[in-house]
Amino acid sequence: MSNRKSDDGDDYKFLRIVDAMASINQKVNLIGVITEIGIPKQSRGTDCCCTIKIVDESNASSGISVNFFAASFEKLPHVESAGDIIQLVRVVMKCHGSGVNVVFDKKFSSFALYEGSEGSKFVPYQVSAKFQASDRDNKFIAGLRKWTLSNRPETASSDSLSLKEIKQGQQTNLICKVLHVCEVKDGELMLFVWDGTDVPPVNIHTKLDDEFEKPLPLQLEATPLSRNILCKFPTVGTVLRMTNGKCNEKLGLHLLKAGKWVHFRNITFEVRSGLWCGVLLSKSKFSLLPDDDDYTLERLRINKERAKCKWDRKPYTCFPWPSKITDTDRQDVPFVTLMDILTHPEVIAKFRCVVRVVAIAPGHPKDFKAPCGTYRLRLTLEDPTARIHAYLYAEDGVKFFGGNPSIATMIKMRNALLGVEETDKKPRNPPWVECCLTSYNIDEIDLWGSIRYRIFDTTLLG
Template sequence: MSSDDEQVPQNIPILLAEHFQNLISDDVEQITTQLFALDAEDDVDSQEGSSSRQKEHEPEPSSYNEGAPTEFANYLQRSDHDDYKFLRIIDAMASINQKVNLIGVITEIGLSKQSRGTDCCCTIKIVDESNASSGISVNFFAENFEKLPCVESAGDIIQLVRVVMKSHQSGVNVLFDKKFSSFALYEGRENSNFLPYQASYKFQARDRDKKFIADLRKWTASHQSRTASSDFLSLKDIKQGQQSNLICKVLHICKVKDGEWMLFVWDGTDAPPVNIHTKLDDEFDNPLPLQLEATPLSRNILCKFPTVGTVLRITNDKCNEKLGLHLLKAGKWVQFKNINFEVRSGLWCGILLSKSKFSFLPDDDDYASQCQRTHDERMESKWDRKPSTCFPWPAKITDTDNQNVPFVALMDILTYPEVIAKFRCVVRVVSILPGHPRDFQAPCGTYRLRLTLEDPTARIHAYVYGEDGVKFFGGYPSVDTMIKMCNLLLGVEETDDANLTEKQRNPPWVECCLCSYNIDKNDVWGSIRYRIFGTTLIGSDWFSDSLETVVRRPSIHNINWFPVLYVWAEVLNKYVENNSSFKRCQGPMNHLVQEGNVSLMGCTTSSEV
């Protein structure tokens, strides 16, 4: 650098004072700041021996050059065509440690998280026509989550200015430096406008950008990759401890505690039932929870959820509590990669890892559209409201009075617009309080117990009280008989040991009738309770022996259904022959709600049991 050139930065304030005394404004201050920044960056470049590197300068209005000294005008008038070029990804990968400009299509977005220092960071993957298969990763760093790219959908376009190419053991990637890099995000669809929906504060758009964006949109439309369902699991196929990919719709995002967020996602399918490992004796002091979050979601939020299909909770791993899950958007279809599935308290939970990635899908994505169509078909059917894993029918361990009422899901019951109503559903009894049948009756002989019911959509408490308990147990059987009944209901294998509190449980699907009511007129919705009525637990030895293969099933997917159905048909025929009161469902079903008031049936004790 010549001595004359070295004097330029020092002369700039004097020149500005001499030639722009009457034009002191925010614009001039901005120009001054930019000029000092440019000169400082040029010095860094020269020290690194990269004098041939492309220089980035913001264009200045020509009116500011008029009347300026020659050296000042030359300083401003650098060739805009030479210093503002986009490199193809394949060419940029050869420019290690160089500042380059890139434009590409976004295919993946890493979860935003807190770095080891004070910054927030995230990683996205982009492709272009030169590297459409593998693409390249871009690592972003910013002072806070809000300054990181917030991509609306996979397939959107990102413009990167003055990013640095870096080489690591894992390969070449791109570094976005918050000190001098800038970005802009554009919709990826053809015929969209050319205004970025997000841009960093240093970014300045140019008219010539429109051509690059338009060309990339055309290329994206002709090379658009469809969602490959074979690469992703649906919720009906998840397995504990398995790390896999998932396509789902984000229904809700909530903060469960400081720094920890929880997602509620759905794809219209039913997650498989799992075994219950809690002890029944612990149900009083440590009851099986109805949800994983400490505070249940409000009824207003639940009413926005679909009533068919499992709503899965997703949270971050304990060692990754600083993930920016709150930046995800409710109502969007998302594909997650590298997500773990765990069972907590008998409920499925997705775990996001530090290496988990996601991308938003357009609403008309093929896979998302198919999920929505499947849901709509289940909603229109009177039979598909029951869990898909109870195919072809729930175990006939219980009998109900209202055979002409169609089944509904527990989410239907939780979100029903009326407080007092009657329903028929298919559920699993995952817990009973008190834990032993000898305590099911009060000293006066009145039944009072609480069942924890679940289906793929929700988990609730339902009470059995008074005369409904007499009908449920078929009178007042002996304690040994009631133990066998409860073993059958809870899915406990029959052994010589009569203690059912220590055993793993795999409850079968059973049908029951529920009624809803409230116990506080001043808090109608907050005091809603549910009670079992019109349901009888069938406890005859020959019946429970015949259903042994159904109750003890290890997995719904591993059953050879032909012999099971054959045995089942024989059992039902025998039951029909010996029970004239047995009623089969015939013809179309009526609406699930029966008109009329339901008397207050809640327990009056302080524990409501």
């Protein structure tokens, strides 16, 4: 591209990618547009490593991979968005299988990261320890920014799924927004991601008789997220948990920032305790999408319309209407999601929602009443946004079961509500039903930490 003098007097130049690929085992200097970032991970030795894919005008379709090695995750490139520009100094071209890639050696290589949008400053937002900037680099950065205006690297892939399309065990790509990153065990991080759609409902395999001893969990993490964090989540659409699964490598997931839209590649999905979980693999990669990416703007537009419509907060899979095995006395009240309920600004409030009853305790109708004859049950409710416990007590139980039916009748009613087949040994597939919930607190001092939910004004029709 051009020759210039380095500070130590050695002549060097930025090579086009297509020219660099012919310079095997040589140290070269490159500048390119970032299209893809591998998940940072601990290498087999003591280093941390990641792979970045770059393109330029000489190789806009396939580009080339750059393998980085550093002493810590923090010293690896922290790319803020696909389309940003990276300047690489004294990197080595290596043959890899039938192709060629670039190796960044921590001993002598250096890099700098720049925003990719035209009009941005020529000040890098991250540089490595050995990097030395020059004003003469600016024309190359400006040239790439101008080139990307009409040759913008493809970010959203046509083979990417939305959360409503995922399947268990399927390896695929996903475009979503990272809402939160936290440590759930020693060294194990969990991502909370969202795209505005609802994950499909799944069968429940736990036994009803085990609900007291081994209750169905409300979330996959051992400690539930705080209310302050939940209040920052969208109230429509599934917030999916994503972990590194059985990957033995230490992944640098802490480098992912909340609020960023990400294109994940080569991830899979599992069902754990009836809850969907995304699983990152050692070969997973991602691209951080720019804020003006067409796909993300479309997803935000659709979600805004859905959240704004007071009658459109039902789960996707219950349309056109939930099962008619329940009825409520508040047909004029709009539906809300369970996340709406969890983040409601008032401690005591009343709601109407569409849920699945995935567990009940006690499990057998003969135990639904206390010795004094009062109904006392705990139901586990879920919708695409959350899972909660809700209690059915006293006169609300009488209303729910339509009085005091026989045990045989209650077994049929329970089976219809929970999707139980003729035997409890088969997985349950609970139908979507509507119900009314009210919130209350059991501790006047710790209001938010002691909120409970109770079913009322709801009748199980059988």
